[in-house]
Amino acid sequence: METAAVIMTTRPPPPAFYDDLDASLETAWQLWGRGTVDRHSAFHAPVVASVDADGNPQARTMILRAVDRDQRTMRFHTDVRSAKIGQWQGTARVCILGYDASKKIQLRVNGHVTLHTTDTVADDAWNNSRPESRVAYSVKIAPGSVVDMPTATPQPNGEGRENFAVVIVNIDSLEWIYLSAEGNRRALFAWQDGALKSIWLQP
Numbered sequence: 679m680e681t682a683a684v685i686m687t688t689r690p691p692p693p694a695f696y697d698d699l700d701a702s703l704e705t706a707w708q709l710w711g712r713g714t715v716d717r718h719s720a721f722h723a724p725v726v727a728s729v730d731a732d733g734n735p736q737a738r739t740m741i742l743r744a745v746d747r748d749q750r751t752m753r754f755h756t757d758v759r760s761a762k763i764g765q766w767q768g769t770a771r772v773c774i775l776g777y778d779a780s781k782k783i784q785l786r787v788n789g790h791v792t793l794h795t796t797d798t799v800a801d802d803a804w805n806n807s808r809p810e811s812r813v814a815y816s817v818k819i820a821p822g823s824v825v826d827m828p829t830a831t832p833q834p835n836g837e838g839r840e841n842f843a844v845v846i847v848n849i850d851s852l853e854w855i856y857l858s859a860e861g862n863r864r865a866l867f868a869w870q871d872g873a874l875k876s877i878w879l880q881p
């Protein structure tokens with residue numbers, strides 16, 4: 679009589695941040711930072727949302743250019759003629775969402791936007807941008823405009839500085855979600871007057 683073999687499977691131990699608020703926040707900063715230098719990172723092009731004049735949420739993916747942990751800021755670049763510029767001039771609130779399916783981690787940032795178009799912040803970002811990254815800003819037609827036919831991608835010509843803007847997101851809170859078969863983890867990190875409050879949330 680054959681005896682069926684019993685295959686025992688063991689799950690790997692939970693990551694160090696699993697029940698640790700400080701480690702969870704540290705991991706979140708590391709993931710955002712990785713997104714600025716690794717185009718394959720899930721956090722390289724997060725979803726960035728604004729609110730239009732009618733109160734409707736508007737979302738799009740944007741390339742994350744820099745993260746400053748000490749200042750609690752994130753930096754993006756965009757065209758001054760884009761609709762989101764007007765939306766942030768009306769309501770500076772912003773929400774940023776990233777999710778890494780392989781790590782099963784979602785990060786959501788809430789904050790407010792500061793726009794830079796003609797100051798040294800924008801000048802420095804423009805001067806440090808690659809020529810191929812500047813191409814879109816040299817197009818004479820504003821983003822979102824109706825056109826008869828799509829046009830060919832223009833070649834770098836050194837123009838477009840007047841259409842370039844830096845979007846600085848000042849982080850007010852960061853929400854962390856980690857999905858696990860052992861039990862999901864959700865936490866909120868919020869700053870008020872420079873003081874950090876870290877709390878667990880029910881997933």
